[in-house]
Amino acid sequence: MSESDWQANLIEDSEGVRRILRDARRIAVLGIKTEAAAGQPAYYVPRYLQQAGYEIVPVPVYYPDATEILGARVYRTLAEIPGEIDLVNVFRRPQDLPPHVDDIISAAPKAVWMQSGIRNAEVARRLAAAGIQVVQDRCAMVEHRWIGN
Numbered sequence: 001m002s003e004s005d006w007q008a009n010l011i012e013d014s015e016g017v018r019r020i021l022r023d024a025r026r027i028a029v030l031g032i033k034t035e036a037a038a039g040q041p042a043y044y045v046p047r048y049l050q051q052a053g054y055e056i057v058p059v060p061v062y063y064p065d066a067t068e069i070l071g072a073r074v075y076r077t078l079a080e081i082p083g084e085i086d087l088v089n090v091f092r093r094p095q096d097l098p099p100h101v102d103d104i105i106s107a108a109p110k111a112v113w114m115q116s117g118i119r120n121a122e123v124a125r126r127l128a129a130a131g132i133q134v135v136q137d138r139c140a141m142v143e144h145r146w147i148g149n
Contacts, residue, residue, distance in 0.1 A: 020110075021143060025054060027056055027086065028088045030078065041139070046089065088104055089115065104127060112127050114136045116137060118136065119136045
């Protein structure tokens with residue numbers, strides 16, 4: 001894939017963001033938190049998206065005893081999720097993203113969404129080069145409300 005080809009997968013415009021949210025139905029949430037952390041974005045953003053009609057597939061990094069979050073079965077890696085994943089919504093610090101790249105690529109989602117404050121140029125490049133659309137440093141809940149999906 002040439003330099004310009006992969007860069008087309010870096011989504012930074014409102015229309016691209018709108019399209020990703022409009023086309024997604026099934027969202028795997030990497031780094032989701034449990035109800036015990038209900039006041040944290042890594043819980044209330046996925047809950048909002050679920051209430052907005054998206055299927056949420058929890059992939060917590062912590063909470064080894066959790067088997068269900070938001071009423072859905074917990075998976076420990078993206079690769080073990082059966083079926084297609086439209087979007088991976090990421091709640092991990094930028095420096096904690098590199099170990100997840102191979103798992104994300106093997107799951108082959110259409111897009112990866114790094115929440116507000118999360119930006120990692122090298123991870124974004126690797127995902128985009130693998131043919132995955134990438135949104136960085138945006139809140140899916142805020143964007144969803146803004147576009148009135």
